[in-house]
Amino acid sequence: MTQDTLTKGVSLPVRGGPLTRLLMADAAGRRLVMALMALSVVVPFCNLVFPEGSIFHVSTYTMTLLGKYLCYALLAVAVDLIWGYCGILSLGHGAFFALGGYAMGMYLMRQIGDRGVYANPELPDFMVFLNWTELPWYWMGFDQFWFAMVMVLAAPGILAFVFGALAFRSRVTGVYLSIITQALTYALLLAFFRNDMGFGGNNGLTDFKDILGFDLQQDSTRAALFFASGIALILGYLISRWIVTSKLGRVLVAIRDSEARARFLGYRVEWYQLFVFVVSAMLAGVAGALYVPQVGIINPGEFAPINSIEIIIWVAVGGRGSLYGAVIGAVLVNYAKTYFTGAFAELWLFMLGGLFVLTTLYLPKGVVGLWAQMKEKFVTPGGPGSSSDSISQNQDKRQDDNDTGTNKAEGSV
């Protein structure tokens, strides 16, 4: 990724490592990755180096807020990977985010040790409160950071694998899949609310003290978490980009556009769906794991169906099927949320709904498609030009291109 290769034409065969090749044909992604790298360094730097009161100082509050946005952005990338490229509209991705968050939360709980209210070195406070005498088996190992990190990937990954294997092998797609993913996250919401589950019930896991021995209240720890979130987002983006630019990505698009065609070409559609669904769930889990130490709590509310629907709105607003659009959408919508829930809290949900309707009606390609849309409108003489015609034709064709029964048009809500 040297300056030299960046300025060369895209069509030339590219020398250099896989990373260079990955980013060469992806101008927007290149800009995104650079911006994120800069952000990951500059924000912690400004927080730690400049004293409060300096115009260059970034407050810890702002840094944590931005860190949250980065986690949401990673979650949005995960959703765009399956929805934008494979047409799997998951309305339950918040569940994978929450599971990753719980895995991290369990580690942080064990880190508290005997500094809890009840000063029990082994059991978290809520277990002592419930008169439990020993740690449930599924809490074993979470005192080890590495184990918790494995579980951050494994818990969402295994759930996605089992759920996906059942759904995709039975060829459940489209709206039906969306509905059962909602049911999945709702079922988990109810389960995690129960005290007997051993995850802190209604209150969830909180009062964390430190991570890897570093105090979570320290600015430096916060800065490190922010940095880690930025890096995770970059890596998540690159992994997703690698997948969608490979032949596998084109198979995913084939499945999205015409599932039957993909099958009759000899591709086992369910394996592809399963693969990308599991990868996406793991990315969501990582996002959740980075989110929890920054906000300081994880509770069953994260499983709420509305959360998962919000993710879809981020992706739709940003621009479905571009990955970097998902990042932009997540940041934009969440910034708006932060602002408006402060200004007029009770109106926010209506605004969010309105935003989604407007996006669907007027910005089919989201914010990132706005530029192309404007150009088409104003540059092409005589209003809707030939190219816009071909786009709408495409969509019409896609609606009816299946004489084989499996209609794939429902991916687009």
Added chain:
Amino acid sequence: MSLAKPKHIEQPTVLYMDGVSVSFDGFKALNSLSLFIEPGEMRAIIGPNGAGKTTMMDVITGKTRPDTGTILFNDEFDLTRYDEAQVANMGVGRKFQKPSVIESLTVFENLEMSLKGGRSVWAALTHKLTAEKRDKIDEIIGMIDLKERLHEEAGSLSHGQKQWLEIGMLLGQEPELLLIDEPAAGMTDEETMKTAELFKQLAKKHSLMVVEHDMDFIEALDCRVTVLNEGSVLAEGSLQNVKNNQHVIDVYLGR
């Protein structure tokens, strides 16, 4: 003209169907259908709407399980036991009635995806475009006449070009048996004749089963014709022979 049921066929067959029946909610879409296709043979299938032509393709390609009957591929594989992807990978290619190419991929990418082999997830992730594959795509692109549109989205092609691209994708799969559903639908006369020429060329290396309504097209194919009606074979023979068959005139041609 009665048709002897080929219970035991001496010569090798690419496709052998015997007594295949499928019913949907009591409606018999296929009613003890029997037919066989020899290696390198081209066969045209005609019949009125609802005769079971598409259902027949569905049972061959693993989309629909027949209630009863045998379907053998290359005298060896019982196709009723496999799903669509497995049947496709054995060497049965299928073209749908409406052109179903991947609209948001380019012509090149469509063809690249169709090339034989590399169907596993891992193979797809690590796929590299070799010179050999490039040559194969070049060869196909020459046959289907889409050289100038190679890097355009398939969605921008005309109807006839999409049909051709889909045929090209079938060729990429290198199937032994091609099942082709109404290829000439929506084509100009000139395109229709070009398609017929192409199929005759293909028949040298592959076996083809072509479902079609266009009688001129079938005449141009100049091959054996099977007439389906109400889920079974009504008549079989040369086009001339079939055209003069009173049953066929009654149920299909005469109307």
